[in-house]
Amino acid sequence: MLIRKAYKFRLKTNPALEQKLFRQAGCCRWVWNQVWWMNQRRLADKQRIIRYHEAAFWLSLWKQSEEYGFLREAHSQPLQQTLKDLDRAYRDGFDKNQPLKRLPRKKRKFRQAAFRYPQGVKLDNRRIYLPKLGWVGFFKSRDISGTVKNATVSYQAGHWYVSVQVEQALPERVHPSTTDVGVDLGVANFAALSNGITYDPINAYRKYQDQLARAQRALSRKVKCSANWRKQKRKIQQLHHKIACCRFVRQLDYKLDWRGWMLIKVPPHYTSQTCSVCGHVSPANRPTQAVFHCQACGHTEHADTNAAKNIRARGHRVLACGGRVQSDCPVKQEPVGSREAVPPTTSTEGAGIPVL
Ligand SMILES: [Zn+2]
Structure with missing residues (x-):
């Protein structure tokens, strides 16, 4: 390869x-x-x-x-x-x-x-x-x-x-794992896996927010295009650069590929409103941002974990059909992407990947 x-x-x-x-x-x-x-x-x-x-x-x-x-x-x-x-x-x-x-x-x-x-x-x-x-x-x-x-x-x-x-x-690689996982990318949780594990957000911006605000206030007090204004501007650029370095998003896609894993992107439409047990779809299934409660069968779960399970099932359907699910239908949920990773073995393990 x-x-x-x-x-x-x-x-x-x-x-x-x-x-x-x-x-x-x-x-x-x-x-x-x-x-x-x-x-x-x-x-x-x-x-x-x-x-x-x-x-x-x-x-x-x-x-x-x-x-x-x-x-x-x-x-x-x-x-x-x-x-x-x-x-x-x-x-x-x-x-x-x-x-x-x-x-x-x-x-x-x-x-x-x-x-x-x-x-x-x-x-x-x-x-x-x-x-x-x-x-x-x-x-x-x-x-x-x-x-x-x-x-x-x-x-x-x-x-x-x-x-x-x-x-x-690179030599062709086959990952030794034989499991798979669905991943839902959210705002409250950085990523929720279909096996119930959730990851906290790495909020680089929040970490440097105060520092950035202070630096920007200092900039506004300086004469535009003066030497001091340029110096302050450079400080702000360095902070933005730091924040950008903390976000690692895009690389995971191809790094998984190098390790012999397989990443399948699926459209996230309705995954947050669909019951992972009975398949009932309704906005009423989400009483709050964090809770999923099925109006048809009563299934209750963390909303992101439920969505991750739907994404995993969708990934299986894509594999079975031998193609990709097209994402040309309207999106009716949070504007986040979701993906699923599967290695090219008979069944699967995965990793969850954020989308910009
Ligand atoms: Zn249900």
Whole structure:
């Protein structure tokens, strides 16, 4: 099994290097915004938008011009990659099958700076070669194995990072467990399993809430765009970064896959209102947020555990039908997703996974 994995490291920078990094990121942002503006005008005039090849042609013209000659200082591949990313963002934004995707927006200065090298990156123990920037040291917090595919350089909360994507060959794995479990993701409980176990939320935001509020109040007392305002802004960004690091959500999906487990996502419709014993569906089955009480058979249980049991049963149906349950029907419950994990053995064990 070939998998792609990313390693993220903090770069060892100095003021001269930082200036070059900001310049490269700035050129990428300029190119994105320039094509974005052209497309905004075209959309307003009900014309077809600029696709990648036309945008790349414009880029070559700008590079040759006097006015936009500063683009020649930047490496061309991250600039082209920016145009490809913008093109992809438009395609996703107009794709009716991806209703949650919206059209790309203008990139703003000071928000986030990032650019990606699709190739040409080399690794040498504690150094990375970034085309046009040369060898840059990084804080090597873990070993890297696999073939380097691409690298993204980004600026977050006052530091520059490089995220290296590698391709690794993993042997096919079969998980030894033979059980399964349904998982309901909630607000009161982080996750409730169909076997009755519940997990408390890891509420990273609540933990840092007071600190964040204090920092934001301090920011409001400072003159906008002043040196102190920027310093305070960086402190807030660092707090947000900390909170984001505590949430681990997306990775579990593919990590389960590596271990030979199987994760089945099922639509959570009505799972909170359905009785896991007799199948009776009614909003009246939920007298409170936490309690499930069936109006038909009298079955009483913790509401999230009951929902997890329904999710497990739904996962079995998906396995039996050999496909996925489509989630195109209206959702009539809390707006949370639910999933079930099963290893590819005859029956099952699982783990419960949160959804954003
Ligand atoms: Zn019932």
